[in-house]
């Protein structure tokens with residue numbers, strides 16, 4: 001299977017604060033990689049380096065073979081292939097659900113309005129919100145907002161989806177709906193990198209789980225092994241706290 | 244009835260209406276260009292490019308840090324020495340309002356754009372929109388809503404500022420009032436009517452803005 005993401009010796013500093021201290025990572029097509037670790041360990045920063053929302057300090061990030069730090073690579077084009085879902089949804093509040101979803105296809109891919117709206121319907125159905133097409137985000141619950149955010153990313157037909165704690169801002173009873181949508185995506189073969197505190201999801205859906213601490217990957221393994229028989233003492237300590 | 248119609252309160256009105264028209268033209272055209280300047284320099288002040296930031300900051304601070312009375316005299320009397328030709332009074336007034344209001348509007352624009360959640364920009368960029376597209380379709384429409392109340396406020400300020408241009412004898416509202424009492428000596432009547440005319444514009448504007456503000460609040 002082909003490599004979708006390759007990260008080589010990635011370092012990232014904010015001023016003097018080195019947050020990522022040499023990350024190496026490969027994600028293959030259709031793989032679901034879950035990233036866990038304590039707060040401040042650099043999980044979000046790593047994810048945001050994968051679509052260059054954060055500039056990398058040194059090292060390389062390849063998306064489907066394109067080196068993001070290469071000045072000749074059109075980062076906007078790469079980003080159309082890499083969807084991102086944020087903890088706080090970041091829906092566009094001045095647009096209806098439908099407009100949130102069709103903006104990208106229309107403005108970036110030049111799809112006509114009619115076509116974009118037609119294409120949006122099966123995506124809305126997939127996230128279970130076809131009846132919400134014409135409402136504004138403020139009238140939605142958190143879980144619904146997050147599903148619209150997923151739909152907005154899917155509308156660009158991405159090859160890879162990045163999730164940064166997509167359920168952390170949700171009331172517990174709304175988490176399930178969002179996780180269901182993510183599971184469907186995983187089953188359809190979407191390549192996914194998911195930063196999550198949902199150990200259940202990581203265990204069930206992850207092909208691989210990465211434990212990060214202090215800006216490095218401390219341990220990575222299949223979920224069964226990482227959760228069942230962690231090798232690194234830091235992993236053991238972290239898991240004993242969260243499980 | 245005849246006595247009222249014949250009073251200075253009424254007889255001054257044709258002059259004042261003429262003045263009011265010029266006041267509104269100077270304010271309106273001046274603010275139109277002021278908004279363009281404000282949008283450009285306001286966004287420039289958010290730029291990461293040092294040079295762009297410094298240039299826009301110099302403009303904003305220079306115009307906010309000097310009195311508009313000095314600015315109009317500079318444009319009308321000072322600038323011709325430099326450029327070698329005269330500027331007519333109305334044009335000078337419009338330039339003064341545009342440059343002066345532009346500096347304040349730049350701060351309004353900067354503040355409104357800066358107040359939009361960073362996540363909006365990240366969401367736009369992450370689907371592949373360019374910086375310009377993200378500004379145009381996502382940040383600006385949200386920021387513009389927040390600009391409406393302070394822009395209305397700036398309209399009121401600039402409208403009143405045009406009265407200072409009476410020093411270069413522009414035929415705006417206050418100047419026309421002064422002209423009237425210069426020949427009739429009816430200063431009390433003329434200036435009462437001048438003030439009422441300013442209020443006739445500024446008070447409804449203020450009330451309307453308060454309504455808009457309440458609506459934007461929820």
Ligand SMILES: Nc1ncnc2c1ncn2[C@@H]1O[C@H](COP(=O)(O)OP(=O)(O)OP(=O)(O)O)[C@@H](O)[C@H]1O
Nearest residue numbers: 014017019037038039040041042043044045046165
């Ligand atoms: N824009 C920034 N400027 C400066 N420091 C930052 C910035 N973003 C993150 N950091 C710092 O980088 C470190 C790692 O942050 P990051 O958000 O990647 O952690 P995380 O593992 O996602 O944590 P959490 O589980 O709390 O989300 C933290 O110390 C944080 O303060």
Ligand SMILES: [Mg+2]
Nearest residue numbers: 043044045165
């Ligand atoms: Mg995080």
